[in-house]
Amino acid sequence: MNPFVRAAIDTFDFADDKTRERFQILTTELRCPKCQNQNLADSNAPIAMDLRKEVYRLLTEGQSDSEIKSYLVDRYGEYVLYKPEWSPQTWLLWVAPAVLLICALVVVILIARRRSRTVREAVGGTPLSAQEQQRINQLLYTQSQASGSQEIKSQEKDKES
Numbered sequence: 001m002n003p004f005v006r007a008a009i010d011t012f013d014f015a016d017d018k019t020r021e022r023f024q025i026l027t028t029e030l031r032c033p034k035c036q037n038q039n040l041a042d043s044n045a046p047i048a049m050d051l052r053k054e055v056y057r058l059l060t061e062g063q064s065d066s067e068i069k070s071y072l073v074d075r076y077g078e079y080v081l082y083k084p085e086w087s088p089q090t091w092l093l094w095v096a097p098a099v100l101l102i103c104a105l106v107v108v109i110l111i112a113r114r115r116s117r118t119v120r121e122a123v124g125g126t127p128l129s130a131q132e133q134q135r136i137n138q139l140l141y142t143q144s145q146a147s148g149s150q151e152i153k154s155q156e157k158d159k160e161s
Helices: 018-028 046-060 065-074 091-123 132-161
Strands: none
Touching: 018 046, 018 065, 046 065
16 A cells, blocks of 8 residues: 555444434535535535534434524535524525515416417408409419419420420
8 A cells, every 4th residue: 555645434323323423414415615516425525524523423422403504604604504494594494495486487378378379369360351362262272273274284294305
């Protein structure tokens, strides 16, 4: 083994499995203040190592999970919590995504209704008079005759070739 290779590994002795489990849960619920998006359990930053030791110390002193979280929030702010508590300061954080989703759905529904109404008005407007209907039929007949004679001419050219 290379004598220059070293790794910092935290080893903690717990009195029971319940305390070990609490430690593991707490270190996954708490964010490393230095790292962008890592919890204390996954971070190798020196501050994360210090905070793991602090969490261990507080657990061995018999403090509850909420007391430990409060202690760390007092020192590092709400940022240290992955799931911030519901409070007057964070209500917007919790409510804003739902409000934005509802607003987006309302906008989509209004746009869809407006478009379907426009199509209904365009298609189902006032009926044609007898004179207008006759004119349309005449134009369609003339168009079909013109396209039919062009098809015949193109078929005759193909036969000649």
